[in-house]
Amino acid sequence: xxxxxxxxxxxxxxxxxxxxxxxxxxxxxxxxxxxxxxxxxxxxxxxxxxxxxxxxxxxxxxxxxxxxxxxxxxxxxxxxxxxxxxxxxxxxxxxxx
Numbered sequence: 001x002x003x004x005x006x007x008x009x010x011x012x013x014x015x016x017x018x019x020x021x022x023x024x025x026x027x028x029x030x031x032x033x034x035x036x037x038x039x040x041x042x043x044x045x046x047x048x049x050x051x052x053x054x055x056x057x058x059x060x061x062x063x064x065x066x067x068x069x070x071x072x073x074x075x076x077x078x079x080x081x082x083x084x085x086x087x088x089x090x091x092x093x094x095x096x097x
Contacts, residue, residue, distance in 0.1 A: 001033050001071075003078045012065075012083045019061045023083075026058060026067065030078055037073060052095045055081065068094050 009027060013020035035041050038050050049057040051068075058067040066089035068082040082089070082097050 001030050001035060001076050001078045003027055003030050003069075003080065005080060008080045008083060016065065016085075019065050022061045022065075023067075026060065030069075034076065035071065035073060041071075055095060057089075057094060068092075068097060 006027060009023045013023050029044070033040070033044065035044075038054075038056075041048055041056060042050075045056075045058060047059050051057060054071045054073070056069055056071065058069070059065075060067050060083075063086065065083065065085055067080070068089075070079045070081055071077070072079075082092060082094070084092070
């Protein structure tokens with residue numbers, strides 16, 4: 001998968017250094033993945049939540065942070081839509097962000 005845009009993650013871990021390694025690991029794993037459908041993601045990340053419009057929510061650092069991505073399986077692309085604390089996540093519309 002091609003992950004767009006690492007800068008969002010980098011900016012976040014510079015402010016929240018406690019999740020840097022987890023975000024780097026997720027980015028590397030997603031970059032190597034060849035997800036063809038939602039089941040492929042759930043096998044690799046059983047706690048990830050599927051939302052509408054091919055969006056997934058990943059729990060980062062024991063659910064302290066939330067990462068929302070949108071996936072295009074055909075083009076093998078992942079767009080980072082949001083990264084934030086659990087309380088910040090509660091204030092966004094995860095299906096529209």
